Amino acid sequence: MKIVVCVKHVPDAQGDRRFAGDGTVDRAGVDGLLSELDEYAVEEALKLSEANDGSTVTVVTVGPDGASDAVRKSLQMGADAGVHVVDDALHGSDAFATSLVLAKAIATLEYDVVITGMASTDAGMSVVPALVADRLGLPQVTFAGSLSIEGDGPGAKVVIERDGDAFTEVVESALPALVSVTDQINEPRYPSFKGIMAAKKKPVTTLSLADLGVSADEVGLGAAWTSVAGVTQRPPRAAGTVVTDEGDGGAKLVEFLAGAKLV
């Protein structure tokens, strides 16, 4: 089975995340890492690969130079090869442009299933998987809390459970398909020492927009279909009152709520 996984390099949520002067996410001045939610996609791909002899897992990312760290982490976890699309013209790309470039990069590969995370941990729109499916003309099977492949060959289908508010939906589709997975689906592995060493020898292909036949004016900040008018840092919440419970904590709490007209 040929499996492609889309991953993203994001600013570390534990660090000091901020916006650059042009309204884009500051990616240069902050520590980055493989988006935590993409680890579930890599893990699910590795599990499928281990269950099907002769499988390959290729990770694809779009982003500046530092984004190669996200590819490397995936290779250390056990993926076989990486593709990194890097181009100065990509700066400020929105979800539409990102999905276009990802789709073009995936189209250079063979695949039975494309797997992504449920959202990035920075912009977090959760729409790139749907858009990549659209661009590739693939069935979209997203927000899988569980995933199984039934049958094989041309009749193979993917079956997922998708957790909603009122229902849990069981969804199925023929392959090839695009699947996004949630953080409920598995427990991502940590890279082993052996994995870290092996990753150094795994192939990573670097591609530019020209290699993919995408012109610079189709991507980047200038091509975005929305415009950021302003970014305001919220003032930190004013320090509140903290009391220590001395047998009257519950009463004091309700007193506060009553004062704020909340009870």
Add this chain to the structure above:
Amino acid sequence: MAQVLVLVDHVDGAVRKTTSELLTLAARLGEPAAVFVGNGYENAAGALAEFGATAVYTVDAAVNDYLVLAKAEALAAVVEAAGGASALAAVLIPSSAEGKEVAARLALKLDSGLITDAIDVRAGDGGGVATTQAAFAGGFAVDATVTKGLPVVTVKPNAVEPQPVAGGSVPEATAVAVELSDLAKAVKVVERKAKAKSGRPDLTEAAIVVSGGRGTNGDFSKVEAFADSLGAAVGASRAAVDSGWYPHSNQVGQTGKQVSPQLYVACGISGAIQHRAGMQTSKTIVAINKDPEAPIFELADFGVVGDLFAVLPQATDEVTKRKG
């Protein structure tokens, strides 16, 4: 005035509160027009009229047999039936996982800009639609406008107080036929397992949310009792959900629900960034935690350093007494 399409969120015609919020926001931009997909329109008509829908487009329930793309194709057909993208002011869709995906595929079809997770929507200064979103766990507010095509905007619950419209009359529904593509029909919903109902308000819509975390040690009874005294919804931190103590559909945080209630009560929750991303925009935050150093206290308007198993029962009694 141009119409603003609002995708109605409902189960068999029982309209969720987000729909009245979207209709209220739509009235700021043009004539609110509801798009109703599925069965039970006759149950929904009154609520749609009450919150100002001046037109309704209905789409056959068969669309719900498939995932996401079918609904995007249905909305595209409604856009056509309503006179085309250039005749409309905006499309507003609830910011659920499905809503955002439907919006993205619709926007791509219409060559139009997309805003997700808006917490405010208003008419732009120079026409068009202006929005506000929260970014980085609520630490930033981003004002953005759509610069291309028909603005497609997904809106978070509690973005606005729904405003009933006096004298609203039930609009006549226009049925829109949808020819689904083979690709849309390739992804079938083969089963819908209904979830057990808690009898409490919906987490994302509730005015008050009481959440439990690691500090409950798996016993949510005191959290639930306090929630019930306040008529609140019950939430859970990722730590509690990962431990199997509470269902994932109640998880508050980056990978669960993002809530923005009038009052959020965090019980035995440390306040990790992943949790804050789901509740930091709450109006008033109250925290109970044994650890005085817990980061949740940095956010709290009122905090109690103490054992939730002592503090909550007393607070529950106190609320019951006052309401008595």
